[in-house]
Amino acid sequence: MRTLKKLLIASLAISCCLPVYAQFDFLKGVGGGLGKGVDAAKNLFEQTKDIDEPKEIALGQEFAATLLGAKPLWNDVAAQKYVNALGRWLTLQTERPDLPWTFGVLDDDGFNAFATPGGNIFVTRGLLARMHNESELAGVLSHEIAHVLRKHYLTAMKSKAFIGIGGDLLISNYAKGNFSEFKEMALKAAREMYSKGLDKGDEYEADRIAVVIAARAGYDPYGLPAVLQTLQSQSAQDSNFSLLFSTHPSPNDRIDSLDKAMRSRFGSGNWIAGKTIEERLKEFSR
Ligand SMILES: [Zn+2]
Numbered sequence: 061m062r063t064l065k066k067l068l069i070a071s072l073a074i075s076c077c078l079p080v081y082a083q084f085d086f087l088k089g090v091g092g093g094l095g096k097g098v099d100a101a102k103n104l105f106e107q108t109k110d111i112d113e114p115k116e117i118a119l120g121q122e123f124a125a126t127l128l129g130a131k132p133l134w135n136d137v138a139a140q141k142y143v144n145a146l147g148r149w150l151t152l153q154t155e156r157p158d159l160p161w162t163f164g165v166l167d168d169d170g171f172n173a174f175a176t177p178g179g180n181i182f183v184t185r186g187l188l189a190r191m192h193n194e195s196e197l198a199g200v201l202s203h204e205i206a207h208v209l210r211k212h213y214l215t216a217m218k219s220k221a222f223i224g225i226g227g228d229l230l231i232s233n234y235a236k237g238n239f240s241e242f243k244e245m246a247l248k249a250a251r252e253m254y255s256k257g258l259d260k261g262d263e264y265e266a267d268r269i270a271v272v273i274a275a276r277a278g279y280d281p282y283g284l285p286a287v288l289q290t291l292q293s294q295s296a297q298d299s300n301f302s303l304l305f306s307t308h309p310s311p312n313d314r315i316d317s318l319d320k321a322m323r324s325r326f327g328s329g330n331w332i333a334g335k336t337i338e339e340r341l342k343e344f345s346r
Pocket of ligand 1: 266
C-alpha cells in the first residue's frame with residue numbers, strides 16, 4: 061500500500077502545483093519544433109540506447125507525473141487496490157517482475173490506458189466501467205505491461221518523429237545531474253508520446269505479448285480480443301474514444317493481426333478446453 065499512498069500523494073502534489081495541465085491540454089496541440097536535423101537523431105539514438113534501468117525508472121516517474129497532472133487518480137481506494145493487485149499478479153508472469161510496477165485508475169470518463177517507462181500503468185475510470193469481466197481488464201493491463209517490457213517508449217524516443225523532444229539532451233541532463241532541465245524535457249517528451257502514440261508495429265507486438273501474459277496468469281486469452289471487438293463498435297468521433305483511436309491502429313486491424321497470431325498457434329477459441337492430439341495433428345498435417 062506504500063506505493064498507492066505514494067501515488068496519491070504525488071497526484072495531490074501535482075494537482076496543487078500544476079493546475080495548468082488539469083484538462084489534458086497537453087494532448088491538444090502536439091509540440092512543434094522538429095528542427096534539430098539528422099545529427100540530433102543520431103545523437104538521440106546513441107544516448108537512448110544506453111538508458112539503464114535507473115534512468116528508465118526516473119524517466120517513467122516524470123512521465124507518470126505528467127499524466128497525473130492532466131488527470132488525477134480516481135478517489136476510490138478499492139479500485140486502486142484492485143487494479144494494483146491484478147496488475148502485480150500479471151507482472152509476476154513476465155521477465156521483469158522486479159520493476160517498481162505501479163497501477164492506477166485515472167479519474168476520467170474516457171476509455172484509455174497508458175504506460176510509462178519503468179512500470180507505471182494507468183487506466184481510466186471510463187475504461188474500467190466498460191470492462192465486461194476480469195479477463196478483459198487483464199488483457200488491457202497486459203498490453204500496457206508489454207509496452208514497458210519491450211521498452212517501446214524508449215524506442216519511440218529514438219525515432220525521427222520524436223527529434224523535437226531533444227531526447228539526447230534529456231538523457232545527458234540526467235547523467236550530469238541537471239534534474240530541473242531533465243524534468244522539463246521529460247515533460248515535453250511525455251506530451252509528445254501520449255498525443256502521438258507509438259509505432260503501429262509496437263502496438264501489434266504489445267497485443268500479442270498481452271495475450272500470452274494474460275494466459276500465463278490464468279485468464280482467458282480472448283479477453284483482449286473481446287475488448288477490441290467492443291471498440292470496433294465505437295465511433296472514432298466519440299470524444300471518449302478519440303484519443304485511443306488516434307494513437308492506435310484500428311481495432312479491426314488489431315483483431316486481424318491477433319487472429320493470425322492466435323489461430324496459427326491455438327486453433328479456434330477452445331484451445332485450453334483441449335482438442336485431442338490426434339485432432340491437432342490432423343490440423344497441422346493440412
Ligand atoms: Zn498500446
